[in-house]
Amino acid sequence: MAELCNIQVTQVACGSHHSVALTKGGQVYTWGKNSSGQLGIGEVKATISSPQHLTSLSAVPLLQVTAGGEQSFALSRSGTVIGWGKNSSGQLGLGDRTDRHIPTLVHGLNMKKTTEISSGQDHTAILTKGGTVFTFGSGQYGQLGHNCYRDELHPRLVAELWGAKVIKIVCGRHHTLVLTDSKKVYSFGCGEQGQLGREWGRNQSVPLPVQLSHDTVADLKVRHICAGGNASFAMCTVDQKSSFLNGSFLDRRGDKHFNTSPKYSGLNLLLARRAFNKQSDKVLEKIESVVLHALLPSLDEAPLGVEGLRIFLLLTELLRVLQKRRTLRFCQSTELTEAVAAAMLRLPPDSLQNMNDMPAVICRFPFVMNLQCKIQLFDINANIAIAHHQMNPFGVVPMLPQTASDTHFELKLKRATLVEDTFEQLGKTDDVHFKKPLQVYLDEDTKITNVYMNDFFLHLFDELLLPKSGMFLYNDTKTLAWFPSKATLREKQYFLFGVLCGLALYNKNMIHLPFPMALFKKLVNVTPSLEDLIEFSPQEGKSLHYILEDYLDDDIESLDMYFSIVWDGAVVELDPQNPGKPVTSRNKKEFVDAYVNHAFNKSAGKLFEEFRKGFFKVCDADVVELFRPHELRDLLVGKENYDWEKLKKNTTYEGEYHASHPNILMFWEVFEELTEDEKKAFLLFLTGCDRVPILGMDQIRMTIRVLYNSTQQYFPEALTCHSILELPVYPTKETLQARLTEALMHNRGFLK
Missing domain, CATH: 3.30.2410.10 (Hect, E3 ligase catalytic domain)
Structure with a gap:
């Protein structure tokens, strides 16, 4: 449209066969059919294909233009209403039925503070600043809302909306919609094609509320309404309240949901997972958007009890399904995952203590947490466990005073026999007591002080990690330890050594633990690599690296090497099914992988598993696995970045x-x-x-x-x-x- 190509247009309205445009500069242009004067250019009956400037409105500061069937309106910034075009039913509000071919003031709306106009085929509605609605024109279908079906030639207040503050009006062909400040939609007029939003297809002459959704999970909030012809639309956001979502997946089997407690969420999570799995990708995308933009922002940062917290359990089931679908589609998006994890981390520690499952839920998303968050979560989880294990068998905190042995795990040791006393007392202790705070007494001194605990870990690990203790295999320089192929002590000693390491971490004590990174990798389920063997045994590790990277194929053949190694003083066949198998250029990687696997997995398998079991008797695996291997080592052993x-x-x-x-x-x-x-x-x-x-x-x-x-x-x-x-x-x-x-x-x- 050449006439408007260099003019910025801010509004366009369309009638049945004509259009009206308002420019940024406040000028009005019209074009199309002018059978009833709807273009405002005088008594010209022709169809005008190019925009015509309405110079009569040039000096009026306009806010809005609108168009109905064959009529047009303009609204000034002062609330003045101007109309032109067809007026056979009084739709211009001028008190008669005579068409107007030029813009004409609607005096009946003077001083009404009009803020919005909408026009249908042959009726019009206006909205005032105070939230009241006036209608005029054809009432044939009840579209004026006056509880009658007659035409109104003058603007008339819709008394049936009195008391409700209306914030938006729109007219369809023969019906009207209004939106109140309470986000309720009312409709009236022609309902023959369902445009009133009711099950019956009848006309309605008074405003009645529209039931937008029968969904018990979603609470729709209307943000905008529009109407066109015989259709109506409400644009909504969904306030996906956690109460609805919670109530949808209660575990009603045998009334189990009545047993809701910190130990039991009261939800049927399998039912939730199945429900999410049944949804199509398109529906899941909509659910994800609602959760991200409506549900999460609406959640309270200090939810009340288990029932307030368990919404996060349902969200993790949704995330589980979303991640599975995206893996199948080779599509990765972490926006919702990050938002859910961030919301969890904002929860106060006291809230997390109301639900045992919560830290484990957060642990599913370690990649969105920085190191400080991981440490904070570890401490929260420890505090929850401590509180739980200080309860009596009935699951409540005792009212009567408790002794130290009730609330703490006590070790009463002698300095002279520190190692022996420690293993003896640990061996006699029920595992459940490891979750209590540790209290150490030395040489029958009953003074309660953390100094003794610090001394205990410092000197105990110094003694345990000496080569003369006989517990471990050492590298050539005696600087790093590993698990031997065959235990020289009872296997339970390695279990208790794991308990001690867990106690140190649980009670926030750094210890002397000179093990290669492989130990910390295995604790968080990361496979050790050649890099770890280079750390433990540089000479052997580097030799294997040379074989992989530097030796030519012919050189490898001339080395006369076999899948046989010496480890921990014994000859080991790395491929027992093929004794004497030579190392070649084709199988050199297989050889190196088998070497590393034997060193850190096969040879140490049984003793490491004892150590691992002991360690996780104290610390929860889900939380420990938050950490990367180097983070776990630094947390347990400390760092050497002195400043x-x-x-x-x-x-x-x-x-x-x-x-x-x-x-x-x-x-x-x-x-x-x-x-x-x-x-x-x-x-x-x-x-x-x-x-x-x-x-x-x-x-x-x-x-x-x-x-x-x-x-x-x-x-x-x-x-x-x-x-x-x-x-x-x-x-x-x-x-x-x-x-x-x-x-x-x-x-x-x-x-x-």
């Missing part, structure tokens, strides 16, 4: 000490002169561990205060549970250096 400047920067001071105090200045001078090993020893002295927590040095906040009632003869002391250094006031730097160095060399009073 001593950050330690100094994060240090705070108490009492008379401050950053510029002479004794503090001397301390930092002495500290900076320590060797790297001495600084690590200081970290051990201060915190009970010589490695850095997984989240970095920021997690270590040292406080320095004066050791009261001390003299220059006293050594510095540390409260490891709180990273507090108690530093006597020394007269000289040399004295401070001597006392600090000697304190670091001291074994903190732990007698071996």
